[in-house]
Amino acid sequence: MTEQNTKSVEKTLKLRDRIKKKKPEFVRQESWRYKRLKKSWRRPRGLDNKMRRKIKGWPLTVSVGYRGPKAARALHPSGYKEVLVHNTKELKEIDPKTQAARIAHTVGKRKRAAILVEARKRGITVLNLKEAREKAEEKEEFETEEKTEEKEAEEKPEKPKESQRKTRKSKRSKKRSKKQ
Numbered sequence: 001m002t003e004q005n006t007k008s009v010e011k012t013l014k015l016r017d018r019i020k021k022k023k024p025e026f027v028r029q030e031s032w033r034y035k036r037l038k039k040s041w042r043r044p045r046g047l048d049n050k051m052r053r054k055i056k057g058w059p060l061t062v063s064v065g066y067r068g069p070k071a072a073r074a075l076h077p078s079g080y081k082e083v084l085v086h087n088t089k090e091l092k093e094i095d096p097k098t099q100a101a102r103i104a105h106t107v108g109k110r111k112r113a114a115i116l117v118e119a120r121k122r123g124i125t126v127l128n129l130k131e132a133r134e135k136a137e138e139k140e141e142f143e144t145e146e147k148t149e150e151k152e153a154e155e156k157p158e159k160p161k162e163s164q165r166k167t168r169k170s171k172r173s174k175k176r177s178k179k180q
Helices: 003-022 088-093 109-122 129-155 159-179
Strands: 081-085 099-103
Touching: 081 088, 088 109, 099 109
Parallel strands: 081 099
Antiparallel strands: none
């Protein structure tokens, strides 16, 4: 992005934040009255509905006037436009200057790692990198644990197994002697 574009994007993002602070929290009608109703917004549709009629004292309803600036609508707070990525082929279509990748949640560990490698090569920012890193670290920890367990198993001699057999035999013989 050019300097002028970055400045205008920063301005619109700041403006969007300012507008968002003034915006009320839109709640579903009478969600405060009934436990079974969640607060998530639903448009009031009743004939005599007070919220729909915008009567004083009732919560505000969603309307066009609360919209953010058009230039900042599809942007991530970092200033990039989000692009959902499912595989490495989709990374080729991304412009690293204006767009950022978000790896889809349905992508597995192996493909996620391949996408991260390809994104680093191309200089593309990945928005949900933290989740991907955590999964990669878990995988590395698991592999190191397996290696240490294998080494420990190789180092232990097989003699203790023989001694265990002897103890079993001795226990059996004790039981038999008790019966007789």
